[in-house]
Each structure stands twice: as structure tokens, then as C-alpha cells.
Amino acid sequence: MGLFKDLISIKDLTREEIDHVLVTADAMEPLAASGSDMLKGKILASLFFEPSTRTRLSFEAAMLKLGGSVISITEPRVSSVEKGENLADTIRVVENYADVIVLRHPLEGAARLAAEFSSVPIINAGSGAEEHPTQALLDLFTIFKNKGDIDGLNIALMGDLRYGRTVHSLAYALSNYAVNLYLVSPRLLRMRREIVEDISGKIKVEELEDVEEILPELDVLYVTRIQKERFPDLEEYEKVKGSYKVDLNLLSKAREDLILLHPLPRVGEIAPEVDSTRHAKYFQQTRFGLITRMAILALVLGAVD
Numbered sequence: 001m002g003l004f005k006d007l008i009s010i011k012d013l014t015r016e017e018i019d020h021v022l023v024t025a026d027a028m029e030p031l032a033a034s035g036s037d038m039l040k041g042k043i044l045a046s047l048f049f050e051p052s053t054r055t056r057l058s059f060e061a062a063m064l065k066l067g068g069s070v071i072s073i074t075e076p077r078v079s080s081v082e083k084g085e086n087l088a089d090t091i092r093v094v095e096n097y098a099d100v101i102v103l104r105h106p107l108e109g110a111a112r113l114a115a116e117f118s119s120v121p122i123i124n125a126g127s128g129a130e131e132h133p134t135q136a137l138l139d140l141f142t143i144f145k146n147k148g149d150i151d152g153l154n155i156a157l158m159g160d161l162r163y164g165r166t167v168h169s170l171a172y173a174l175s176n177y178a179v180n181l182y183l184v185s186p187r188l189l190r191m192r193r194e195i196v197e198d199i200s201g202k203i204k205v206e207e208l209e210d211v212e213e214i215l216p217e218l219d220v221l222y223v224t225r226i227q228k229e230r231f232p233d234l235e236e237y238e239k240v241k242g243s244y245k246v247d248l249n250l251l252s253k254a255r256e257d258l259i260l261l262h263p264l265p266r267v268g269e270i271a272p273e274v275d276s277t278r279h280a281k282y283f284q285q286t287r288f289g290l291i292t293r294m295a296i297l298a299l300v301l302g303a304v305d
């Protein structure tokens, strides 16, 4: 077994472990082009009980790039979940077929539960609105590659901070570094109180509704989609829909070296005209997702120290 057995929450990793993932990801970059047989004979099971483009395909591509193989459930209706099989039983079956399981599930706590039943590593690829730890690692890697460091940066997370799992994991991850963190959202979409309380003791955190108040100071602006599918009441969604947008006019007030990140998919919160600016790093971020997930698989399976 490698650096960690499971990757369930970013809170389970120390700063040293996070830094080690970033350094390993950097070393993986040439292998993304050349390929490797580092994980030859190993099998990844990708179990996705919610839609995904980037996370599933980048994990599967990462496994193939490292010489391993992939089996998958990408549509619960064609698995025995449709017949009523529970998650614990599904995991106890799949562990016989795979060396590592990547799980996306709509329920918070699902990945933790799966890890309790699994003898092979479980990697959380998104657990409801709770966490998305591998996204946080690739987000940190993107910041590190563009800025050369994470300490000392002014970073804003903007958008749906209430239901967005990527920003939950990223806020916890950033609390290991000496950053100033700005949480920008409509009041209805503010970050969960327990997260703000947890991280406020470690770093400077400021909550605000208008990004323009701090935009000229920012090194990184991380934007998220409003997670319409997670609203218990669609009337609440209608109140905040379209309440923020990054366009050329807004970016004219930003620093030249501001980088703009987004976990994607976007549905209107970043105008397409922004894509060709020096600020836009969200497609580079998806490439770094492949490299970071190569590192995570190699570390979890003990192929690298």
C-alpha cells in the first residue's frame, strides 16, 4: 500500500502529504506523454452513480497511461444497484475484481462507508455536496504550476459555496497554506458554517458578496457553477440564478497575472470571450487533472514512494 490507503476527505491529508502529491504530479508530467507500465497488471474500478466527464475520464485515462486496466459502472441502471443491491455489498463484490475503486456517489458519507467495507483503496470522486478531494489536489497543482508557490497568495472562491463540493475540499486544502481566502457568494449560497469555523482558526478568511471589492488584490479567482440539482427548493435556485458572471469588463479591473480557475462544467458564469485571455486556466486545469490523478493512483497503489 502507498502513501495513504484511501482518499476520502482532503482533511485526512497533512500539508506534507499534499505537497508530496504535488511533487509526484510534477514528476508524472513526462509520463502523460510517453506512457509507462508502472501499474501494469493493476485494475481500476470506476463506480460512478452520478454524471461525470472530467473526473471519470481523467482517472480512467490516468490508469491507462500508467499501463493498468479499467472496469466501470457508469450507469447505475445497468448494474445490480437497480435490483436493490446496497453500496456495502457492491463494494464487497467489486473489491474482488479491482486493486483500487474510484467512487462518485450522490450521498454524503458514501465514500467513507465504502472504505469501511473495502480491502482495496477507495478514492472519493465526489460525495454529494460534501467533498471532492482529488479536484482540490488538481486545483492546488494548477495554482502551484502557475504561481510557483501557494503560500502568500490572495485567493477568492466565488459562486455556490453552499452546495459546491469542490470548494469545500479546496477551502480545507488551502487552510494548510499561508493564504488570504475570500469567500464570495450571494447570502443564500454562503459556505457551510462548520467549514468557515474550521478554517478561520488557521488562515485569514473574509466573506463578501461582491468580488469587485477585492478583485484588484487577487492572485487566483476560482469560480463555480450554481449546483441547481442540489437545491431542495427550485424557488431558492431562481433567486440566485445568474447572480454572478465573469466577463471581460470585470477582468479589466483585475491584475494582469490573475489566474481564473473553474472545476467545470460551466453554465454561464464565465463568458466564452474570457477563454482566450491570459487569465483563463480552466482547460489547463483539466489537463493537470490527468497528471494529478496519475500521481494519486501511483501513490495509492504503492508504485511510487
Ligand code: CP
Binding pocket: 051, 052, 053, 054, 055, 056, 126, 132, 135, 263, 264, 265
Ligand atoms: N470537475 C468535475 O468534477 O467534473 P465532472 O463532474 O465532469 O467529473
